Amino acid sequence: MSIAPRRIRTPKKRVTQRRRGNTRSDNRRDELLAAAARLFSKNGFEATSMRDIANEVGMLAGSMYYHFPAKDDLIVAAHAEGVQELLRAMDTALEGVVGAWERLEAVCVAHLDNLLGGSDIAGVVAVDFSQLPEELRARLIEQRDEYEGRLAQLIDALELREGVDRRLMRLSLLGSLNWTPNWYRAEGHTPADIARHFVALLRQGVC
Amino acid sequence: MSIAPRRIRTPKKRVTQRRRGNTRSDNRRDELLAAAARLFSKNGFEATSMRDIANEVGMLAGSMYYHFPAKDDLIVAAHAEGVQELLRAMDTALEGVVGAWERLEAVCVAHLDNLLGGSDIAGVVAVDFSQLPEELRARLIEQRDEYEGRLAQLIDALELREGVDRRLMRLSLLGSLNWTPNWYRAEGHTPADIARHFVALLRQGVC
Amino acid sequence: MSIAPRRIRTPKKRVTQRRRGNTRSDNRRDELLAAAARLFSKNGFEATSMRDIANEVGMLAGSMYYHFPAKDDLIVAAHAEGVQELLRAMDTALEGVVGAWERLEAVCVAHLDNLLGGSDIAGVVAVDFSQLPEELRARLIEQRDEYEGRLAQLIDALELREGVDRRLMRLSLLGSLNWTPNWYRAEGHTPADIARHFVALLRQGVC
Amino acid sequence: MSIAPRRIRTPKKRVTQRRRGNTRSDNRRDELLAAAARLFSKNGFEATSMRDIANEVGMLAGSMYYHFPAKDDLIVAAHAEGVQELLRAMDTALEGVVGAWERLEAVCVAHLDNLLGGSDIAGVVAVDFSQLPEELRARLIEQRDEYEGRLAQLIDALELREGVDRRLMRLSLLGSLNWTPNWYRAEGHTPADIARHFVALLRQGVC
């Protein structure tokens, strides 16, 4: 993606400065963010052009650069939005739920609900980013850290038999969940069903 | 108002015509295929250009169109090659192994070995394809069917407690495995370790 | 100018490889070069777009990239062509001329003749390049070195009074000559007159 | 078939209206002018954007249009500022200097001092403008006329041998001086040295 600027002229970074007071309307920025998240999760980062996003909100491509100095920044911001949405969904899902396994399950259900159709915005976190340039990839991973950290805490709260590597357990579960967009079809099991089943497999094993 | 993503350009169907006489060596085609698989698994489908592949085998971009009428066909063929490699690895891994769980484990170890560094060519099956256009995506899924079918057979051979959905179990396992390129780092566990751990999680559960 | 590529994918340098045998037609490349030199000398490097050049030879902008991988390379190549033309003009001008001052004068006349109207192509060497990015600028300077070196030899051949810095003398003369496009008007002195006058000023001083 | 270079965009003439009452301090305008001159001389006219200038004084791009209706007007005004500075430098340099050659030399030293590092603002007059659109170019030339006129006077004051075209002599000297940014490097001769040498070459000739 990322294409070079006219001539050098020193990069001019102009840092994304997250709006001053954030008081004023600023709704175009949010519109943009939402549209970007939606398109990114439908078509992927590379396959979504700045023009696609601009059109979606009825704006010209160049106008977006007032709000985001580069596509990468838009990706980062949209991804952050997705992570936030997921975190909120996590909080909501956990409300009033006790029992370590029940809590893990509730979160997985929320996760898949968001991934597989619930929210267009959360979907952005399931977009494959393994092919993005190192630097950008690192920024996205960092953003996920809070979410994965909370997931790790939920898993730490479980009583497990000896010999289980809790990190690998988390990564296994996340893989199961995040791979679903590769095969999920709306006609089959519901996202919630799938999530519950995955958790059950881990909890009880299959024997 | 959502705008169509890139690609498309012109359908023009010209079916992959699997070689005319198929008589002669045809090794340039195979070279091409290998190079494509290698690059696809390193950089992804979108990020690999026809020129990249052509250069890799010392050919000009236009020349490839003698062998493959379109990039999609090359993707399909390279993916097929990857699946074949995985199938061969599966056969090798299963040689002389008895015991349903041992067989599943052997196959998972082989799968991750190939995915995470072993073969460049097999790596192509772990490339995210959820964002590819429907039609192409369908062709790839179809190609995986044999592999997944054999995996399904291995899973069918297991004795499982009641209530386990063997299809979801398979997809969960595959997700765990195929998601590994997103977090795997060479310094940590070996691919074989990871694979064995994932199988153990399923087999015994974590409680 | 110079704009970044889609996404990283390793720079892919594809070195400008000055045509293999240079036997075959290859005339489009030369056409392109001539058109570029012409436009560069009329409008400057920055103000001449790749599209301008492409249009000039009836080609689409993208097609040029088959011949030159980047605008910078085109600039370098066109500049080289200009320097060559100037060198040829120098050789022609020197033919049969003896006497160190006469030789210098002949070369200056040829220089201005080319710069101020004779050849569109030689004009490219008088285009200001002091604002170009360091790296490109360095390449152009390097290309001029042969020409300036020959000029330096002509100056070395002169008998001068003590205390004259021959390098500064050369740069002064070159400056006088190369600045002429900033004020020259076809109605006044001829380029040859001007050149002769400049040389005379240096030779005899003004007192 | 030659295609028009960039710029243009829309003529829309709205004459520079030299301040309404011109009562109040008006210092933002002057700040702007100084910043523009500084950036123009560092990077050239084309390579300096309106945003660059606005940022330099902590203003938004749009705000500048209150002070200057178009970039061209800003160029013209900044250039005027540079000429003024050069004229002041000329006056300072001439203070108490008698002797026609000494006066010329003093002015050339001041000129190069300003051009090659001294004042950012005066530097604007050495920026190559030979590629600017005719109309704008004409306005700048007109502004230089006073400076060049004073230079011409200094030259008129010299006693010269017969046959010297004083106009060509002036243009030769100016060319030598103004071409220096194309080759000057801070490590070599000082600007003053260079200027003195150039004058000496003219004065005494080289034989």
Added chain:
DNA sequence: TATGAATGAGTGTTCATTCAT
């Protein structure tokens, strides 16, 4: 079988400028 040359639509990005507030 492959090359050389081109096409045309696309990409991310920049920039002078406008204008309601």
Added chain:
DNA sequence: AATGAATGAACACTCATTCAT
């Protein structure tokens, strides 16, 4: 007197694809 937001046209460059040779 300045801001925030947008426009529209341009720019350098890439890419899948075509086709005569």
